[in-house]
Amino acid sequence: MGATMLCQLPGELLYLWHTHRAEVLISAGVLFAIVRLAVHWRARKTKEVLTPLALTPTGEKPTLLPLGKEQQARAIEAIELAAPKPSRPHAGPKRVAGAKRLKSTPSATRDAPDRIQPLIFFYSFGGSTQTYAEQLAHSLQSTATEHVLPPAIHDLADTEYDDFFLNSPKAPATAYFYLLILPTYNIDTNLSAFLAHLQEVHYDFRIDTANLSTLAGYSVFGLGDQQGWPSEDEGFCTQAVEADRWMAKLTGRKRGFPMGVGDVSGDVEKRLKEWEEGIRGVMGDLAEGKGLGEGVRGSGDAVESADDEDDEHGDEPDVVALPKKGRRKTTTRTDDLEDMKVPIPVDFTTTASRSKPASTLTRPVPKAMVPIGSPTHTALTKQGYQIVGSHSGVKICRWTKSALRGRGSCYKFSFYGIASHLCMEATPSLSCSNKCVFCWRHGTNPVGTTWRWEVDAPDLVFAGMKEGHYRKIKMMRGVPGVRAERFSEAMRIRHCALSLVGEPIFYPHINELLAMLHAEHISSFLVCNAQHPDQLAALGPVTQLYVSIDASNKDSLRRIDRPLHRDFWERFLRCMDILKAKRFTHRTVFRLTLVKGFNIDEEAEGYAALVARALPAFVEVKGVTFCGTSAKGTEGLTMGNVPFYHEVQAFVLALEAALLRRGLDYGIAAEHAHSCCVLLADRGRFFRRAGAGLSITAGGGGVEGQWHTLIDYAAFFRCLESKNAFGPEDYVGAATPEWAAWGQGGFDPRDERVDRKGRPKVVEVVGE
Numbered sequence: 105m106g107a108t109m110l111c112q113l114p115g116e117l118l119y120l121w122h123t124h125r126a127e128v129l130i131s132a133g134v135l136f137a138i139v140r141l142a143v144h145w146r147a148r149k150t151k152e153v154l155t156p157l158a159l160t161p162t163g164e165k166p167t168l169l170p171l172g173k174e175q176q177a178r179a180i181e182a183i184e185l186a187a188p189k190p191s192r193p194h195a196g197p198k199r200v201a202g203a204k205r206l207k208s209t210p211s212a213t214r215d216a217p218d219r220i221q222p223l224i225f226f227y228s229f230g231g232s233t234q235t236y237a238e239q240l241a242h243s244l245q246s247t248a249t250e251h252v253l254p255p256a257i258h259d260l261a262d263t264e265y266d267d268f269f270l271n272s273p274k275a276p277a278t279a280y281f282y283l284l285i286l287p288t289y290n291i292d293t294n295l296s297a298f299l300a301h302l303q304e305v306h307y308d309f310r311i312d313t314a315n316l317s318t319l320a321g322y323s324v325f326g327l328g329d330q331q332g333w334p335s336e337d338e339g340f341c342t343q344a345v346e347a348d349r350w351m352a353k354l355t356g357r358k359r360g361f362p363m364g365v366g367d368v369s370g371d372v373e374k375r376l377k378e379w380e381e382g383i384r385g386v387m388g389d390l391a392e393g394k395g396l397g398e399g400v401r402g403s404g405d406a407v408e409s410a411d412d413e414d415d416e417h418g419d420e421p422d423v424v425a426l427p428k429k430g431r432r433k434t435t436t437r438t439d440d441l442e443d444m445k446v447p448i449p450v451d452f453t454t455t456a457s458r459s460k461p462a463s464t465l466t467r468p469v470p471k472a473m474v475p476i477g478s479p480t481h482t483a484l485t486k487q488g489y490q491i492v493g494s495h496s497g498v499k500i501c502r503w504t505k506s507a508l509r510g511r512g513s514c515y516k517f518s519f520y521g522i523a524s525h526l527c528m529e530a531t532p533s534l535s536c537s538n539k540c541v542f543c544w545r546h547g548t549n550p551v552g553t554t555w556r557w558e559v560d561a562p563d564l565v566f567a568g569m570k571e572g573h574y575r576k577i578k579m580m581r582g583v584p585g586v587r588a589e590r591f592s593e594a595m596r597i598r599h600c601a602l603s604l605v606g607e608p609i610f611y612p613h614i615n616e617l618l619a620m621l622h623a624e625h626i627s628s629f630l631v632c633n634a635q636h637p638d639q640l641a642a643l644g645p646v647t648q649l650y651v652s653i654d655a656s657n658k659d660s661l662r663r664i665d666r667p668l669h670r671d672f673w674e675r676f677l678r679c680m681d682i683l684k685a686k687r688f689t690h691r692t693v694f695r696l697t698l699v700k701g702f703n704i705d706e707e708a709e710g711y712a713a714l715v716a717r718a719l720p721a722f723v724e725v726k727g728v729t730f731c732g733t734s735a736k737g738t739e740g741l742t743m744g745n746v747p748f749y750h751e752v753q754a755f756v757l758a759l760e761a762a763l764l765r766r767g768l769d770y771g772i773a774a775e776h777a778h779s780c781c782v783l784l785a786d787r788g789r790f791f792r793r794a795g796a797g798l799s800i801t802a803g804g805g806g807v808e809g810q811w812h813t814l815i816d817y818a819a820f821f822r823c824l825e826s827k828n829a830f831g832p833e834d835y836v837g838a839a840t841p842e843w844a845a846w847g848q849g850g851f852d853p854r855d856e857r858v859d860r861k862g863r864p865k866v867v868e869v870v871g872e
């Protein structure tokens with residue numbers, strides 16, 4: 105019987121299952137859910153928060169930072185939201201994040217994340233980098249906000265690279281900003297392994313070219329020792345440089361701030377502070393949705409191009425619009441007179457408001473000089489100008505970019521002490537009254553003989569210029585090689601070269617504009633074309649006043665400057681006389697641009713006669729720069745018109761001799777071979793005879809002493825603010841550097857000279 109019942113049991117059970125399976129399944133499900141909930145609840149209750157650091161991956165030893173309650177809560181939230189999935193180190197091939205893309209992603213983050221999470225990564229063998237990294241973490245923590253979170257800090261020695269450098273962490277509405285603080289070791293350390301990892305990821309064809317492009321940005325700071333490794337060529341901070349290069353590639357050009365470097369035997373704390381200020385600003389900008397800076401071609405480019413010319417031609421909408429109150433109504437056509445074939449017999453030194461009487465009914469309404477959308481506006485914008493208001497412009501010159509990258513300043517640094525990264529190049533009048541054959545604007549700027557356009561108020565022009573300049577500088581922060589300390593310095597304009605294009609003294613409010621520059625202790629260099637004698641006579645204080653002397657006689661001037669005025673030569677000579685009178689109040693300069701085949705041959709005597717007439721403080725002689733076809737048609741220049749430096753030198757020696765024959769005591773004070781430029785100066789005013797310890801004789805006419813062509817800018821502003829009369833002798837600066845003396849080449853030895861491909865270049869010393 106028992107055996108029979110046993111045999112029937114499976115059948116019974118099957119019957120029961122078929123009859124009650126729904127109830128059984130539901131009960132089992134409910135039981136399972138209850139058990140899961142209980143386990144989860146117990147787990148939450150016992151979870152221990154060890155650290156406030158966001159994104160410490162499983163398995164990584166977290167670092168403790170003392171945080172306030174609120175900050176802790178935010179950081180914990182970030183951990184929970186963003187902790188990447190536990191990685192399985194070395195468990196097989198790297199995860200493939202997607203198909204290899206050839207194009208990198210845009211460098212700017214357009215949609216503002218709700219918050220920026222800074223992550224600090226450091227590597228330290230001897231402990232110093234760790235100390236600095238922790239200092240930075242505490243400092244950033246003290247300024248954390250709800251948009252820029254307290255940082256998390258990771259020791260690369262304990263970090264699983266794949267967690268952060270293969271895929272970037274992800275969390276809703278959070279963008280990550282990587283800060284890498286790295287020493288350099290010329291021996292094998294874990295840092296070498298880290299760099300090898302970055303390289304491996306970059307070259308792994310299965311991985312996105314820019315697998316870290318979802319980061320908001322990154323920046324690297326390098327520590328090295330200049331006592332043992334004085335320059336980058338000799339090994340200073342080379343591993344940080346390498347990390348910066350790989351990060352640029354992996355992030356798709358998201359260098360948020362230029363790489364900083366600090367010398368542990370010297371300036372490290374100062375440099376780190378500057379860099380910290382910079383990254384703080386960038387993260388703030390990112391949190392406000394301003395992005396990393398966009399528009400300049402090459403900005404943030406991971407590839408070292410060193411092609412400065414190229415990125416001068418950005419396509420960004422280069423308009424700084426002025427508020428309506430400073431402007432009159434604009435029109436849609438330009439008053440570009442470029443195509444006029446003959447000089448216009450109109451008095452040129454008038455403004456629209458002072459033009460000859462006309463009835464109110466017939467007087468034309470002034471128009472914008474460069475209306476938005478006009479061909480002139482488009483052409484200038486393409487050339488990299490930021491158009492300010494309706495008639496002004498600003499642009500950063502290639503020397504400013506070069507100086508930001510530690511590759512040398514323009515000749516004005518060698519001659520007058522102007523560091524190019526502190527210099528703003530601008531003009532308040534894009535219009536000019538000449539059409540010079542060598543004009544590098546390719547004839548795209550408007551020309552005219554009278555000011556017939558609407559006039560923007562000087563305060564708005566000044567504000568617009570500064571805004572445009574700083575915008576352009578900010579775009580440079582992602583460019584490879586830009587030095588953090590120079591970038592920070594560049595955010596304070598110290599000099600303004602009013603020489604960009606057009607004729608600055610054409611602008612009716614030029615004196616007010618100059619006063620505004622000086623009020624902010626920005627020195628001014630103003631270049632005019634010797635065609636506006638009335639404005640020249642009325643010109644107020646300028647730190648240095650230039651007149652372009654493009655020819656030594658009437659015929660030559662007509663050919664080369666192609667002036668619009670019939671009485672151009674008379675105007676030119678009047679300007680010479682005005683300049684002579686101004687030599688007691690202004691530091692006056694003749695600028696000679698030598699164009700082979702136009703104004704060099706046998707003209708030294710003629711130029712000497714002009715110097716005798718105007719007695720400028722300085723004569724700058726410069727070979728013309730070739731920039732494609734400079735003018736339309738057959739009158740354009742070719743490379744054949746560009747003099748070699750030795751030809752410029754020969755001309756300068758001939759001019760010096762011609763001046764001496766006339767009893768004029770000018771000597772060769774300095775040179776900048778790289779710009780093909782030589783400076784002659786009035787020995788009586790700018791040469792100091794040897795006192796104790798002075799023995800430089802170059803260009804001193806055999807007399808021992810030193811040239812003093814540099815400017816004492818502080819003294820200039822003191823003189824201005826004293827309200828007393830003063831002259832150029834009152835702000836003569838320190839001695840011209842030895843490396844700028846005739847025969848020394850004029851390149852600042854602290855900078856690195858490179859060719860157009862960014863390769864180090866041997867400085868060719870010329871002269872004697």
Ligand SMILES: Cc1cc2nc3c(=O)[nH]c(=O)nc-3n(C[C@H](O)[C@H](O)[C@H](O)COP(=O)(O)O)c2cc1C
Pocket residue numbers: 227228229230231232233234287288289290291327328329330332333339340341342368
């Ligand atoms: C063995 C050794 C090699 C070094 N090699 C370099 C080098 O090639 N370039 C450099 O700029 N600094 C070099 N340094 C200097 C270190 O980068 C510097 O002292 C740094 O602060 C060390 O950081 P740490 O104390 O966090 O390890 C070297 C230091 C040592 C001890």
Ligand code: SF4
Pocket residue numbers: 501502503504514515516522523524525527528529601
């Ligand atoms: S002086 Fe002219 S060339 Fe030199 S940095 Fe200023 S704008 Fe550039």
